[in-house]
Amino acid sequence: MQALDQDKKNTSNGAAGTSGSPAAPAPLIEASGLTKHYGGFSLQGIDLSVAEGEIVGFVGQNGAGKSTTIKALLGLIPVDGGAAQVLGTRSADLSRPAGAATKERIGVVFDTVSLPGHLSVADVGSIFARAYRAWDQRRFTQLAGTFGLDAARPVKELSRGMGMKLSLACALSHGAQVLILDEATAGLDPMARDEVLDRLRAFVEGPGRAVLMSSHITTDLERIADRVVCIDAGCIVFDLPKDVITDQMGIARCRVADFERIAASGVIPERGLRYLRHDYGIDVLVPDRFAFAESFPQVPCDRMTIDDYLALTLKGGVR
């Protein structure tokens, strides 16, 4: 929680903060105090928001609660506490008739192709055409062509990557304003991933649009995310502008003696010194790598990656 408090402070100081300003428009996706108890797992007071024009990366270990949060946002599971809304409609209403109009504007991709395997790619198009009033068959055909999807091929014969391309083609072909993607780039080859990331970036440039994207492929998020939210054991651990992590922060590669000097110097705030011990030394989380480089020019300080930050936050110690 201390880390979260610190991170929230960082968020409010950083660019791209999305809340707090009275003039800021309502987020397109918002969860507040979302709580859900399963047998051996709980979501504990999840706060999350995605503003217009944002791509928010949602990260965390397997079983941390990403998919449960996404299901709760989409109204697919009842929650035990808190509230959530997507495009101004309460999540609880999304599975009811009142939510149908809003769901027209939400594109969803799960981590597997969630369609009966016997359907062909063309059948999938016709099912989506029946489901969505704004279905754009031309766009779907064009995207399917770009992704190399054969219209006659059954879903069960598609590889994981091709299946994800099909799911993305569907999500991008019904005039969605918000995309909620759960591991949508998993299984894609590097070229297809580039193509998809470019399309997501282009998508979010349109007015009134946003993307919430859970992913284990943090390099994807480094390329396109505006903000990164991390969940662990059902709690939000950090919610930071991506640029704060990748541009501002650093990771100091220390020896034990360096580490003690850094800790004693006070350059890194008390109780904010996050570190991860390795066989060959200690990695230290540096909130401002430029200031750190001035204070400790002899200690190598690399750019922070989201993976590094996750490791330091979830597995590292605090001093």
Added chain:
Amino acid sequence: MKRAYLIELAVLKNYVRQLIGLGFFVVICVSLGMQSIVAAPAVLTMMLLMMAAMSAAAYDEQSNWGLFRLTMPISRRDVVLARYGVILTLGLLGMAVGFLAVGLLMAVSSVVELPAGLSALLAYTPENMLATVFATMFCLVMGSVIASIVTPIYFRLGQTKATQYIPLIVVLIFIVPFLIINGTGVLDAGSIHLSSIMRALSDPLAFIETPAGVGAFSAVALVLSLSVLAASAAVSLRLYEKREL
């Protein structure tokens, strides 16, 4: 609901073609066994009613389709009502295909002399037609009752889990009552005057064998089928509303 109905039909489209093919195979076997085609529409009606309920539930679990479908602009209520709509549609489709096949066979047999005495077997007689209608409407009720029992269970438990429980539920509903009745001894000689019951039923049974009787039975069977399906749908709505997918 219309969207959910059309989506459900689109998902089942290929399977229905296979099912009708399989249905005709069963019909041929039954007809050969009975030396008559009066049961053909009945078999197809019942098969499609039951298989629609079971296969639609099976597709729900394929690749998380049941969950993903709820991200589309359809509600849980739409899903349930569409499911019953599709079950009824396929039952009626089976009936229509069965009657069409029987009609065609009767027509062919009346204009062409078929070998091995088939023409006589397939020939139109009013009695055969009444028997065909009666059997079909009876199977409509039976198929609807079975679909009405299994569908709420599928909606509550999902197809995989329900498959484990359905044999137990069938035993509880269809066998245990008879065991209890038998155990209480009400069927022992002298406890029930079967002859008086048969006498009381003789008039209605005689009426059912007339065209007017078959017409009345058909109307009652249709109303009964729709009522059972409607009651089942009401139960499924409540169960599916609460189900965590």
